[in-house]
Amino acid sequence: PSSFTTSQPAVLVVCGPGNNGGDGLVCARHLKMFGYEPSVYYPKRPNKPLFEGLTTQCQKMDIPFLQEFPAEAALIDELYGLVVDAIFGFSFTGAVREPFGSILSTLERITVPIASIDIPSGWDVEKGKADGLQPDMLISLTAPKKAAMHFTGRYHFLGGRFVPAALQEKYALNLPPYPGTDCVLQL
Secondary structure, rough: OOOOOOOEEEEEEEOOOOHHHHHHHHHHHHHHHHEEEEEEEEEOOOOOHHHHHHHHHHHHHHOOOOOOOOOOHHHHHHHOOEEEEEEEOOOOOOOOOOOHHHHHHHHOOOOOOOOEOOOOOOOEOOEEEEOOOOOOOOEOOOOOOOHHHHHOOOOEEEEEOOOOOHHHHHHOOOOOOOOOOOEEOOO
8 A cells, every 4th residue: 555545455446427437446456466455335226237347246246335434534534545536437426415415524634545436526627617516646548638737736647658649639638748657647
């Protein structure tokens, strides 16, 4: 376990109903392989083969799925050294519905680090969000989204060395070079 988390290797991975939630399941699997102890809270599971398969993979790796979300911020602080926010991604629009409104409200009060996948949940992909969830780490996938300009946390990573040059040119992504064979880099 890295110095980013506390000495507590337990990680709470909170997954939403879309692709960001699927990224959270993949994250939980990798955390387990690297010696962490992830637990997943996945309240709105989609009925799609991809997400069912990702869930099965986690279950076969003995990653526990919580039946209830720890409603008290202090309990999360006590039990976990890191929370992974995989609730909503860049395509999220509209109002946050339950149970996710309550979950985000609780996460706003915890003191352990939060790592958000692609965009902090609840943020507008273009404008960001001044109030609400303020993660310590942002892991941008493919390219940083416009809202990443408003990220003020300590660590910002980019994963996505796989973007073809033609796609980079088409969207003027201006991606930084990756060192050596790395697929992730710190921005």
